Amino acid sequence: MKKDERLYAFIVAHTSRSRSRIRRFSIHRRWLKLSGFCALILCGAAVYGFYGLAQQVAHLRVERENNRLREENQRQRQQLEQLENRVDRIEDASRRLSEISGEGRDEASTGTDAHGAGGPFVELDEAAVAALARRAAHLEEKMRQFADALRERAHMPSIWPVEGELTDNFGARRNPFGGGSSEFHSGLDIATAWGTPVVATGNGRVTFAGSQSGYGNVVYLDHGNGLTTRYGHLSKIEVSEGQELKRGEAVGRVGSTGRSTGPHLHYEVRINETAVSPRRYLPEIE
Numbered sequence: 217m218k219k220d221e222r223l224y225a226f227i228v229a230h231t232s233r234s235r236s237r238i239r240r241f242s243i244h245r246r247w248l249k250l251s252g253f254c255a256l257i258l259c260g261a262a263v264y265g266f267y268g269l270a271q272q273v274a275h276l277r278v279e280r281e282n283n284r285l286r287e288e289n290q291r292q293r294q295q296l297e298q299l300e301n302r303v304d305r306i307e308d309a310s311r312r313l314s315e316i317s318g319e320g321r322d323e324a325s326t327g328t329d330a331h332g333a334g335g336p337f338v339e340l341d342e343a344a345v346a347a348l349a350r351r352a353a354h355l356e357e358k359m360r361q362f363a364d365a366l367r368e369r370a371h372m373p374s375i376w377p378v379e380g381e382l383t384d385n386f387g388a389r390r391n392p393f394g395g396g397s398s399e400f401h402s403g404l405d406i407a408t409a410w411g412t413p414v415v416a417t418g419n420g421r422v423t424f425a426g427s428q429s430g431y432g433n434v435v436y437l438d439h440g441n442g443l444t445t446r447y448g449h450l451s452k453i454e455v456s457e458g459q460e461l462k463r464g465e466a467v468g469r470v471g472s473t474g475r476s477t478g479p480h481l482h483y484e485v486r487i488n489e490t491a492v493s494p495r496r497y498l499p500e501i502e
Contacts, residue, residue, distance in 0.1 A: 306352065370463060371439040373417035373497050377447060378470060378481045380408025386493040392477050402491035403446065403484035410479040412470040414447050416461040417483075417497075425453050431482065432474025435467050444489075448482035449473050 384392075384405035391397045420437035423444070428434050431448035435455060438444050451471025455461065472479045485494040 370419045380406040383407045407480040414467045422459045442488040444486045446484040449476045
């Protein structure tokens, strides 16, 4: 006898109080198994889909983090490159200022290579980069202050304008033309041979170059901040008005023009047109 593999379900439907009808439904076992198998496949596909979606989300999260780290590394590399450029500029400026101030060292005498480098390894993190940036900014500010001080010093009339014998100082003196009277001498008289070069005692701009009563051929230099110098009795003027001079550059030649008894340089220092003693600015005579 063949086994019936169908499954039955009975539904009783009441149509009235006195009568009822029974309707029978049947489902074959084969379809039930097939439906269960399909449901299992759908569940597996759903689980695999959720797993793949989770993997994709995790991959996107990792990719975003990697991009952030790459951007952070790029930013730090750019900061380090900028800092290296700043340090190079500071070193270049330091060398130039050392040359200007005369305080540079002879690298050959130290027995070291100018391109040598060393020291313990310290890895730079973000905090270290920030600290290095602050240090570089501090060094740059110090360098600017040093450069300003050097520029200010370069304008000070701090060298002797000519080599010779100091014959008259600043202040009261006897009249060099005789008569027994006294007069106020507004500068220094430095006697030397005719035609000896006269140099600017500090950086400045020529505001007058010509002949003037008492001074003869004279040059005025403006050093800024109300500070000026005068070079009188010249036999020859070698600059022109408006010309910018550096300390040590030629102004003219010693002579005896104007109110003079012989070849010498009359040298003055003035602050806001008031004559002051030039010895305050000059090195001592050895």
